[in-house]
Each structure stands twice: as structure tokens, then as C-alpha cells.
Amino acid sequence: xxxxxxxxxxxxxxxxxxxxxxxxxxxxxxxxxxxxxxxxxxxxxxxxxxxxxxxxxxxxxxxxxxxxxxxxxxxxxxxxxxxxxxxxxxxxxxxxxxxxxxxxxxxxxxxxxxxxxxxxxxxxxxxxxxxxxxxxxxxxxxxxxxxxxxxxxxxxxxxxxxxxxxxxxxxxxxxxxxxxxxxxxxxxxxxxxxxxxxxxxxxxxxxxxxxxxxxxxxxxxxxxxxxxxxxxxxxxxxxxxxxxxxxxxxxxxxxxxxxxxxxxxxxxxxxxxxxxxxxxxxxxxxxxxxxxxxxxxxxxxxxxxxxxxxxxxxxxxxxxxxxxxxxxxxxxxxxxxxxxxxxxxxxxxxxxxxxxxxxxxxxxxxxxxxxxxxxxxxx
Amino acid sequence: xxxxxxxxxxxxxxxxxxxxxxxxxxxxxxxxxxxxxxxxxxxxxxxxxxxxxxxxxxxxxxxxxxxxxxxxxxxxxxx
Numbered sequence: 001x002x003x004x005x006x007x008x009x010x011x012x013x014x015x016x017x018x019x020x021x022x023x024x025x026x027x028x029x030x031x032x033x034x035x036x037x038x039x040x041x042x043x044x045x046x047x048x049x050x051x052x053x054x055x056x057x058x059x060x061x062x063x064x065x066x067x068x069x070x071x072x073x074x075x076x077x078x079x080x081x082x083x084x085x086x087x088x089x090x091x092x093x094x095x096x097x098x099x100x101x102x103x104x105x106x107x108x109x110x111x112x113x114x115x116x117x118x119x120x121x122x123x124x125x126x127x128x129x130x131x132x133x134x135x136x137x138x139x140x141x142x143x144x145x146x147x148x149x150x151x152x153x154x155x156x157x158x159x160x161x162x163x164x165x166x167x168x169x170x171x172x173x174x175x176x177x178x179x180x181x182x183x184x185x186x187x188x189x190x191x192x193x194x195x196x197x198x199x200x201x202x203x204x205x206x207x208x209x210x211x212x213x214x215x216x217x218x219x220x221x222x223x224x225x226x227x228x229x230x231x232x233x234x235x236x237x238x239x240x241x242x243x244x245x246x247x248x249x250x251x252x253x254x255x256x257x258x259x260x261x262x263x264x265x266x267x268x269x270x271x272x273x274x275x276x277x278x279x280x281x282x283x284x285x286x287x288x289x290x291x292x293x294x295x296x297x298x299x300x301x302x303x304x305x306x307x308x309x310x311x312x313x314x315x316x317x318x319x320x321x322x323x324x325x326x327x328x329x330x331x332x333x334x335x336x337x338x339x340x341x342x343x344x345x346x347x348x349x350x351x352x353x354x355x356x357x358x359x360x361x362x363x364x365x366x367x368x369x370x371x372x373x374x375x376x377x378x379x
Numbered sequence: 380x381x382x383x384x385x386x387x388x389x390x391x392x393x394x395x396x397x398x399x400x401x402x403x404x405x406x407x408x409x410x411x412x413x414x415x416x417x418x419x420x421x422x423x424x425x426x427x428x429x430x431x432x433x434x435x436x437x438x439x440x441x442x443x444x445x446x447x448x449x450x451x452x453x454x455x456x457x458x
Contacts, residue, residue, distance in 0.1 A: 120427025206431035258438035
């Protein structure tokens, strides 16, 4: 496929790996966080970690929207379907995320909840049109990539005067999460979580542009390279980060020039701005409450806001005691440090959020890397 | 979740829908977020919406960069 296959060439990947190995300085360690789950998935799936020299360590960040969705929000969606009789439409990724009381949206469905998987926010609107006597709620999750489509359906619902449609808005913001990581305990030269730079999101940056990352480069002196999701993109971005570290620079560089500009997609930003405003605080799974890190529906669209319409009150729910997702999302632990990893917590039966989506650090390591650390012994 | 793929635009209809071709599969997606996308362009498709366009020249430039790297590597290997 065009713009996909060319960026997966194995020989070129080996060249890039050789270049990185030649440019890393001896005695120096490089710790880069890939914020986005898409990169985590690519690094695991294409075995990129193996191509890198031992001194380059990749840390999986909190940029998997399913992974950072708190239990309390899924409980709200299940409550709407089971107790309030609403049809809840959602992206497939959220269905298996563990919720309270041993439930998930999938298990609630088995108990009779009318929960439907949709491919697009626009499909949720179709469900509402087709079921005028039922309440239809779109459970909207995701970063800035998924937000503009939600904004479009809210605008459309208002234009049509739909009376039975609302959105449970759980959209979150990328720059706020990066700030939270940088301000977290232990990050920095003296801390136990060394962080030398970020691989910036590909698709989020199509929408917001690369300008919003400038404060991280300037204020925190952390280089950021916006990277595409194909393996060659990721390798090239790591090379660019290594060069910045070597030269003592901290700038925002854009590897994904074929799709990302400084300002991003203005049309998408305009519709988001019309429909959403910032929340003062939002709970993230694993990170706790993060100020100014999420969006809610503006009062002008209150009749389509499920929280207002159903009088919902958010109730936080603690994670499983043994689950290390929080520490993994902060780069303080790796999946194999977790007692539950691969034993009680597997992709078939996830306990923590990092095991649910294939973009989660635990699921990616389980699927592609769990035999990597075991030495090969001749029979 | 943030899975998105580049697809070629076949046609743009008046209601902001784009007919796209994704490796031989044709599908209709919303073009409301990419008013500039025209037939022949490549758009990045995510959850049924084209969220951005692919700059063909920039894509070529990135590939040329990789090729240059391959050439310099080959020269180093020979040396």
C-alpha cells in the first residue's frame, strides 16, 4: 500500500540501526519515551527494540487512550446501558476494559445491556436516528485524533434537533499528559526516571500540529521528534533524538513532514473549539487526577451532554492492588516487573488497562516480546 | 485506537463525503475535516473520517533521505 510499504523496508531499517549504533556515544545512556500507543505497538511488532544498541532504552508512555481510561468512566457507560436502558455506542477497543464488580462493557452486554460497537461517531448518530424512542449515548474516548469526529456528530445532532442522542465525553489532551509526566516525581537528572526526549505522536499531531510541543523543548529542555507510525519513521526519529542529545540541543523536530505541519488541521481545531471546553481536572487511569487534561461539552450543547442529561456523578474507583499500570505508564517499571503480568493478567483476561489494547505496553510485550528475554538453549 | 491509514481519494461528493480506495477496498468516509482533499490526493483515515492529507512531495523527500542513508552506508561498507 502506498505510503505504508515504502516505510517498512527491512534493509533500510538495518541501515538506520547501523547509523544509530555508530552515533551513540560510549558511556552515555539514552532514555526516550514514545508517548503514543501506536509507537509502542510498532516498536514491539517490528522488533525495533532489538535493532537498537543496548544504550538506547525506550519507555512506553501514557498515549494509549484505552489504557488511561479510568474504571469510573466505564462504570458510567455500563450504568447508562444496564440501569437507564440507554443504547450505548462505543469504539471496539473499550469493550474489554475491566470495570467495577468484575464487569466490562462486553460482560455487561452478556447481561442484557444494549451496548453496540461502532466504527465511527457518525454511526452512533445513525443508531439514534433509527431508534427514536430509545436514548442513545455515544461513549466518546480518545486523544485529539478522535475528538474532531465527536465534535462533528454533536454539531450534526444539534442541526438535526435530535432528541434522543447524547455523548459521554471522555476525550483527553496530549500536551497536558506530557506536562504531567515531566512534572512527576523522579523525572529529571537527579530522579530515578531518566528521560532524555520524546517521540511525539503521529496522528494527534496531524490535528494539533507540532507547535504545542515547543514548551517541552524550551521549558523542560527535552527534545521532541514528531514521528510517523511505520518502523522506518520510528527508527529515523530515534536517530534524530540521539543527534539532539549528542549535540546538547532540545528542539521540536518533525520527522512526519508528509502529514504534520506546525499549525495542524485548522478545520478540525475549529469544530473542536466550537463544541468542547477544557475540564479543570480529569482522572486518568494510572496517573490519577491531572489538571486541565481533558475536554467537556460546552453549555451551548448541554442537551447532548450525557453527564448533564442523566445527572451523572463521577465516582473514582481504585485499580487492582497488584496492578503496576500506573508505574509502567510513568516509565518507572516495565511490564515484566508486574506480578500479574502473563500470569493472571493476559490479553484474554486483562486485569489492568495496559493489557487491554494491543497498543498497551503490557499487551505489546505479551504479544511480541515475552519470549525475548529467555535464552535460547540447544536441545 | 489511533490506527489511521493513508488512502487515495476517488471522488468528493457535495455532502462532504469522500469515496476512498484503501489497497483495493473502497469505502465512503467523512471529508468534513479535510475540505482541501481532492480526487487523487492521499488522506489519513481514522474512525471514518479523513483527519489530514498526505503531502506527496514531503513523503518523497523522507524516502529520499532514507535512500541517501542507504547509499552512504553502502559507501562506508565498501571503504
